Structure formats: C-alpha cells, structure tokens
Amino acid sequence: MRSSRRDFLAALAVTGVGAFAPGMPGVREALAHAAAVRAGVAPARFDVLTAAEAAAVTAVAARIVPTTETPGATEAGVVHFIDYAFGDFAKDGLADFRAGLADLDTRATARRATATPFASLPAADQDAILADIEQTPFFGGLRAMTMMGMFTDPRYGGNRDEVGWKLIGFENAMSHTAPFGYYDAEAAKGRD
Amino acid sequence: MQAPQEARRYQPSDVVDFVIVGSGAAGGVLAKELSTRGHSVVVLEQGPRRTVNDFKHDEKAIWIDGDLISKTPFSWRQKETEVAQPGAGGLLYASGVGGSSVHFTANFWRLRPVDFKEHSLLGDIPGAALADWPITYEELEPYYTKVDWEVGVSGAPGPTDARRSRPFPMPPLPVKSSGVLLERAAAKMGYHAQSAPLAIASQPFRGRPACQHCGFCIGFGCEYNAKSSSLATVIPVAEATGRCEIRPHSNVRAVELDAKGRATGVLYFDAEKREQRQRAKAVILAANGVETPRLLLMSETSRFPNGLANSSGMVGRHLMFNGAGITQGEYEHPLNEHKSVEASRVIFDLYDSDPKRGFYGGGGFDARGGAWFPLLASFNVPDGMRGWGKDWKEWFAHAYTRTMQVYGHTTSLAVASNNVTLDPTLKDDFGRPAARITYEDHPDDLATMRFFQDRSRELQEAAGAARIWGPPPTVQRGTAHLLGTARMGNDPRTSVIDRDHRTHDVRNLFLCDGSSMVTSGRGQPTMTIMALAFRAGERISKAAKRGEI
Numbered sequence: 168m169r170s171s172r173r174d175f176l177a178a179l180a181v182t183g184v185g186a187f188a189p190g191m192p193g194v195r196e197a198l199a200h201a202a203a204v205r206a207g208v209a210p211a212r213f214d215v216l217t218a219a220e221a222a223a224v225t226a227v228a229a230r231i232v233p234t235t236e237t238p239g240a241t242e243a244g245v246v247h248f249i250d251y252a253f254g255d256f257a258k259d260g261l262a263d264f265r266a267g268l269a270d271l272d273t274r275a276t277a278r279r280a281t282a283t284p285f286a287s288l289p290a291a292d293q294d295a296i297l298a299d300i301e302q303t304p305f306f307g308g309l310r311a312m313t314m315m316g317m318f319t320d321p322r323y324g325g326n327r328d329e330v331g332w333k334l335i336g337f338e339n340a341m342s343h344t345a346p347f348g349y350y351d352a353e354a355a356k357g358r359d
Numbered sequence: 360m361q362a363p364q365e366a367r368r369y370q371p372s373d374v375v376d377f378v379i380v381g382s383g384a385a386g387g388v389l390a391k392e393l394s395t396r397g398h399s400v401v402v403l404e405q406g407p408r409r410t411v412n413d414f415k416h417d418e419k420a421i422w423i424d425g426d427l428i429s430k431t432p433f434s435w436r437q438k439e440t441e442v443a444q445p446g447a448g449g450l451l452y453a454s455g456v457g458g459s460s461v462h463f464t465a466n467f468w469r470l471r472p473v474d475f476k477e478h479s480l481l482g483d484i485p486g487a488a489l490a491d492w493p494i495t496y497e498e499l500e501p502y503y504t505k506v507d508w509e510v511g512v513s514g515a516p517g518p519t520d521a522r523r524s525r526p527f528p529m530p531p532l533p534v535k536s537s538g539v540l541l542e543r544a545a546a547k548m549g550y551h552a553q554s555a556p557l558a559i560a561s562q563p564f565r566g567r568p569a570c571q572h573c574g575f576c577i578g579f580g581c582e583y584n585a586k587s588s589s590l591a592t593v594i595p596v597a598e599a600t601g602r603c604e605i606r607p608h609s610n611v612r613a614v615e616l617d618a619k620g621r622a623t624g625v626l627y628f629d630a631e632k633r634e635q636r637q638r639a640k641a642v643i644l645a646a647n648g649v650e651t652p653r654l655l656l657m658s659e660t661s662r663f664p665n666g667l668a669n670s671s672g673m674v675g676r677h678l679m680f681n682g683a684g685i686t687q688g689e690y691e692h693p694l695n696e697h698k699s700v701e702a703s704r705v706i707f708d709l710y711d712s713d714p715k716r717g718f719y720g721g722g723g724f725d726a727r728g729g730a731w732f733p734l735l736a737s738f739n740v741p742d743g744m745r746g747w748g749k750d751w752k753e754w755f756a757h758a759y760t761r762t763m764q765v766y767g768h769t770t771s772l773a774v775a776s777n778n779v780t781l782d783p784t785l786k787d788d789f790g791r792p793a794a795r796i797t798y799e800d801h802p803d804d805l806a807t808m809r810f811f812q813d814r815s816r817e818l819q820e821a822a823g824a825a826r827i828w829g830p831p832p833t834v835q836r837g838t839a840h841l842l843g844t845a846r847m848g849n850d851p852r853t854s855v856i857d858r859d860h861r862t863h864d865v866r867n868l869f870l871c872d873g874s875s876m877v878t879s880g881r882g883q884p885t886m887t888i889m890a891l892a893f894r895a896g897e898r899i900s901k902a903a904k905r906g907e908i
C-alpha cells in the first residue's frame with residue numbers, strides 16, 4: 168500500500184479507517200480535547216471504552232507495535248487515543264468495533280476451551296489469533312487506529328512524550344536547515 | 360491574512376462588473392487581474408477564509424479529518440453502465456479562500472510547446488478525443504512569466520526547457536538527499552536531473568518570508584506564507600484595489616439568465632443557508648474541473664435542458680487526472696525526507712510521447728518524500744512484509760528516515776466517457792444533485808503509468824536503493840487534478856469555451872480553471888491554470904472595455 172495523495176483516501180478505506188470513520192469528525196471537539204490534554208488533564212479513565220475493552224485494545228495494540236528495547240503502543244498510550252477516537256470521529260464505528268472485540272474473546276475461548284479474554288492470553292497465542300484475522304476490516308481499522316495513536320500529534324492523547332516520533336526519527340520542528348540528510352550533506356562537502 | 364479593513368463590500372443587488380465563482384488558483388488570479396484593471400469584482404467562495412494562524416502541523420486534522428478539503432458529496436464509477444457509489448474514490452480539493460492552491464504541494468511545471476499541439480503531431484488516438492489547444496505555448500509564455508514574477512516561483516532552467524522570456528525570480532530551494540540520489544541515478548541512465556520549479560519562496564519575496572523547510576507542504580496550508588497560494592499572493596493585491604470583495608461562505612447554485620439569454624448574475628446560499636442573488640454584468644466560473652461543470656449542469660432551464668453553455672454536449676466530458684508510476688526505495692543512510700519541500704529535483708527526458716513505445720503518453724519524474732508524514736508513512740508497507748509486529752516495528756523505526764519515492768507524473772488522455780454528470784439520487788446538504796464521476800484510465804494511460812513505474816524502479820536501482828517496492832498501477836480511484844471538463848476550442852461543436860474563455864453559447868459567461876485545459880500535461884497543472892487566468896483576465900478586461908461583453 169502506498170501513500171501517494173491520490174490513493175490515500177482510497178487506501179484509508181482499504182486499511183479500514185473507513186470502516187470506523189464513515190463521517191468526517193468534528194475537529195473543534197478534537198481541538199477542545201487537545202487543549203484539555205495539553206493542560207495536563209490527561210485522561211486517567213476512559214470515556215468510551217469499558218475496562219475490559221481497554222484491556223483488549225491495549226493487548227492488540229501491543230501486538231501491532233510491541234514494546235521491545237524501544238517503546239511501543241503501550242508506552243505511547245495508544246489506548247487513550249482509541250478511547251478518544253470512538254467518542255469522536257470514529258463514533259459511528261463503535262458497534263462494529265465492539266463486535267470485533269467480542270469475536271477476539273470468542274477466539275481466545277476457543278483456544279483455551281474455557282472462558283478466556285483475549286487480553287489474558289500469552290503473546291504468541293494473541294499473535295496467532297491476529298494473524299487469522301489480519302485481512303478483516305476490523306483488524307485493518309484497529310491497525311490504523313494504533314498507527315494514529317502512535318504517530319499523530321500528542322494533543323489527541325496518544326504518542327505520549329512523542330515516543331512514536333522519536334522511535335522513527337521524525338523531528339516535528341517549525342524549521343529545519345540544510346543539509347537535511349546524509350546524501351545532501353555528502354554532496355555539499357564534495358562541492359565546497 | 361484577514362481581509363484588509365478597507366476592502367470593498369458590495370450589496371448583492373449592486374450590479375458589479377464581474378462576479379467570479381471560486382477563489383482558488385484561477386479565481387484568485389482573475390480577481391486580481393480584473394480589479395487592478397479598474398473593474399468592480401465580487402468573488403463568491405463556498406468555503407471559509409483562513410489565515411496563516413489557522414494552519415498547523417497536525418497530520419490527523421489534515422489527512423484523517425480532511426480539515427481543509429471540500430466535504431461536498433460525490434459518487435464514483437468506472438463505466439457509464441455502472442451505478443455510481445457514493446464517495447467511492449477520493450475527489451480531493453480544498454474549500455476556502457485560495458482554493459486548492461492553499462494546500463497543494465506547489466510543484467509548478469510549465470507545459471511545453473508539444474502539449475498544445477499533440478493531436479497535430481500524433482494524429483487520432485483510438486478511444487480518445489485528443490485535440491490541439493486553440494493557443495500555443497508562445498501565446499501563453501508571457502503569462503507563465505507573470506505567474507513566475509507576480510505569484511512567485513523558485514527554480515533554475517534545465518537543458519530541455521521551453522523558452523522563457525525572463526529568468527526565474529528566485530533561485531531553487533536547496534537540494535535534498537532525494538534530489539542528490541536522483542541526480543546520481545540520472546547521470547547513470549543518461550538523463551538529466553534539474554532543479555524542481557516550485558511555487559514556494561526560496562528567499563524573501565514581495566513581503567513574504569522564505570521557506571523554513573518545516574516539511575508540511577502537501578495537503579497543508581503554509582504557516583509562513585512562503586507557499587505562493589492565491590491566498591498569500593494575488594488575493595491581497597485584488598483587495599487592496601478597493602474594488603474587489605472576496606465573500607466567503609457563499610455557495611453558488613446557479614447562473615441566472617434573462618430572456619435574451621444573457622447572464623444577469625448568480626444565485627447562492629450565504630453562511631445562514633439563505634438564498635441570495637449577486638447581480639453582475641458578466642459571470643466567470645472558476646470553481647474547478649468538477650464544480651464548474653456541475654454548476655453549468657445545475658443551471659439548466661427550459662431553454663437549456665442539457666445544462667447551460669452545453670449546446671455541444673461537451674460540458675463535463677473529457678475529465679482528466681494525470682497518472683502516476685511510483686516506486687519507493689530504501690537507502691543505507693538517512694535521507695530525512697520529512698524535512699523541507701516535497702521534491703527538489705526533476706527529470707524531463709521522457710516528457711514527449713514516443714511512438715516507439717507503442718502507446719501514447721509521456722511524463723516527468725521527481726524524487727520526493729511522498730507525503731512522508733509519520734502516520735501516512737506507517738501505511739506504506741513493502742510488498743510481502745507483514746505490516747505489524749516486532750519485525751515491522753524494527754523495519755519502520757530504521758527505514759522511516761531512509762526512504763524516498765521516485766514519482767513518475769504522466770499524461771491522461773481526454774476520453775468522452777470520463778466525465779462529470781449529476782447523480783440521479785445522491786444530494787448535497789442543499790438538496791442539489793451531487794457530482795457523479797465516471798472515470799477509467801485509457802489503456803495508453805495505464806501503459807504509460809507502467810512504463811514510468813518501470814523507469815522509476817530503474818532510477819531507484821541506479822541510485823543504489825537497498826529495497827524497492829510499489830504496487831503496479833491500476834485504474835485510478837481518486838485524484839487531486841480535475842481537468843478538461845469544459846475544454847477550450849475554436850469549434851463550438853467540440854468545445855465549451857473559445858480561446859478567450861468565453862462560452863460559445865452565452866456572451867457574458869466565462870469559464871477559467873482546470874476545466875479549461877484541452878490536454879492534461881504531465882502533472883502539476885496549476886502553473887498552467889494560473890497562466891490561463893492571467894491571460895483570460897487581461898483579455899476579458901479588454902473585451903469589457905471595448906464594449907464587447
């Protein structure tokens with residue numbers, strides 16, 4: 168999947184953001200939320216997700232971007248972004264999303280033969296379940312939401328302390344100066 | 360930028376010289392040209408007026424919420440025999456003062472002499488309606504130069520460029536790592552890489568600051584006013600004349616005619632959704648390649664059952680997008696393509712259509728980040744890689760700073776069945792029929808995209824990429840280039856407007872925007888749209904002063 172401008176919206180539909188975000192959101196509410204987050208009232212509780220749902224989302228997000236020697240979805244607070252999203256631009260997708268989470272628990276139970284929430288399975292079992300559903304709109308949507316929680320502006324509740332940006336080397340600055348990268352720096356040396 | 364205090368306000372009942380619908384790339388230039396030539400002008404813009412303070416580094420607001428783009432519904436299908444599906448494709452244009460010139464990437468290529476006369480050179484192409492323009496490059500050249508100097512373009516000439524009457528007003532933006540790699544690849548392949556012409560100030564220009572290389576160009580409004588949008592450049596000049604009002608939140612629904620078939624003004628909905636009527640001696644539609652034909656089709660009356668200015672049946676036809684052949688390449692060292700403008704070097708060696716290839720088409724390349732913002736980049740997963748889990752995370756953490764696109768921008772043929780019509784069922788918030796897009800790339804266009812993708816791959820290889828990927832081109836389902844739907848021509852049977860942008864059917868109705876283009880060029884149409892608007896403004900003003908409107 169590429170992210171050229173002409174295909175991006177189509178790509179979103181394919182990746183499944185479309186599945187959760189049928190309408191365009193109210194940006195004003197988003198900004199109000201952002202202001203609250205900025206003001207330090209980081210959501211300590213969840214507005215939309217139940218505790219069990221938050222645990223499931225945290226578990227899935229942690230398989231999509233695992234914590235390794237570097238921070239992952241858990242440290243970025245992806246679940247907080249997703250909680251915000253389902254109260255905001257992804258509101259209309261909440262029912263489908265809940266159905267998807269319930270399906271995860273069903274699959275977890277099937278693996279264990281006793282009632283088992285997805286979140287309490289070992290990572291390897293979680294990965295196996297996610298591999299089975301990775302082509303579904305539910306997974307596509309959750310992957311997309313996880314990416315948003317990792318990489319969008321911290322004002323929306325995820326990407327805490329910019330851990331997502333630090334992970335990949337993105338510098339969110341109001342200005343940069345040349346040379347910007349290795350090859351133009353080398354070329355400039357050659358020319359000088 | 361706020362409207363200056365002294366900016367003129369008119370009453371809808373005032374009969375102004377010109378009402379212009381749309382304040383985008385073309386509309387902004389027309390407003391400036393007509394008001395500075397002494398005419399009274401009202402520009403009606405459906406979207407809001409934003410200032411630089413409204414623009415910010417916020418990938419979600421721009422690329423997920425679509426903060427700047429039009430939310431007008433539309434439907435989409437590939438063939439005229441299908442039922443179009445709502446929103447099934449990406450029709451991307453900005454709504455607001457300055458139009459899509461506010462959020463565009465600002466790659467700013469002139470057309471070349473060949474673009475204006477390919478039909479004469481190549482003859483008919485089966486399945487397409489390839490035509491010559493009624494004007495030549497030489498006729499448009501002075502207006503390209505006006506855009507260079509009045510709007511503001513940075514660049515340096517290349518070896519195969521068409522003649523220009525004045526040098527670029529500003530030097531090129533600094534070369535990026537992608538540009539250095541493209542130069543290296545071009546040298547190996549016998550091509551020539553040259554500085555990318557950009558509508559971005561490389562140094563302070565006419566009261567605007569130079570680009571600060573923040574990297575938030577594509578899709579974003581410039582927080583410095585360094586991007587040469589019509590909002591940052593020509594619109595303030597128009598307002599400073601005291602003769603031009605830019606009226607935001609004004610959504611035009613129809614052109615009105617009198618019994619003699621002359622336009623008397625337009626009907627529009629104001630910010631409170633009340634219907635208003637702006638009277639004018641002449642009407643100019645500059646609402647873009649989808650909204651201009653939609654407005655004409657919605658302006659049908661008993662006298663014009665097929666829509667206004669449509670005696671030819673050509674309104675809405677020949678929709679063109681430009682194609683793309685792209686690969687992504689990963690390199691050993693960091694490029695940091697998220698910094699600075701999208702593209703700093705371009706290659707034009709394969710610009711012309713070459714019959715030896717066996718199909719029509721040509722294009723140009725640039726090397727770029729490719730909207731390489733963190734979130735968008737996370738959706739770009741190499742072929743065959745699972746896009747989640749530890750391996751993907753480690754790859755993305757390493758590769759984010761090390762990749763670039765080689766983007767081949769290509770021709771779209773005019774095809775009559777690629778068009779804008781009115782959807783029979785889907786309506787917008789005002790109860791008006793939505794635009795229905797029918798679009799399937801001509802087989803030669805798809806062949807050209809594949810050819811350019813193959814060359815793109817070769818360029819990445821020649822530049823030393825460690826990994827190259829990119830899905831093969833397919834029929835396009837989205838676009839940011841809306842072209843050709845009210846084409847210019849000398850023959851009223853096969854075109855909608857004449858060489859002066861006057862509709863063949865209504866003497867005081869003019870159209871000027873992406874819809875005027877007869878061929879698509881090789882991508883980056885906006886330099887041409889602005890040049891056409893400078894030329895149209897001059898010629899329409901002269902006609903008005905001679906009493907010929």
Ligand SMILES: Cc1cc2nc3c(=O)[nH]c(=O)nc-3n(C[C@H](O)[C@H](O)[C@H](O)COP(=O)(O)OP(=O)(O)OC[C@H]3O[C@@H](n4cnc5c(N)ncnc54)[C@H](O)[C@@H]3O)c2cc1C
Nearest residue numbers: 381383384385405458459464465466611872873883884885
């Ligand atoms: C993300 C992106 C990147 C791009 N990058 C480039 C690039 O690098 N180079 C390039 O050449 N081009 C680029 N483009 C394309 C470029 O923006 C357009 O070609 C150009 O702006 C079209 O000019 P226009 O005057 O035809 O229409 P627009 O600039 O779209 O202006 C039309 C205006 O009319 C208004 N309008 C429409 N209908 C109505 C109505 N009924 N009533 C009142 N107002 C109305 C709209 O709101 C809009 O403001 C890009 C586009 C996008 C979306």
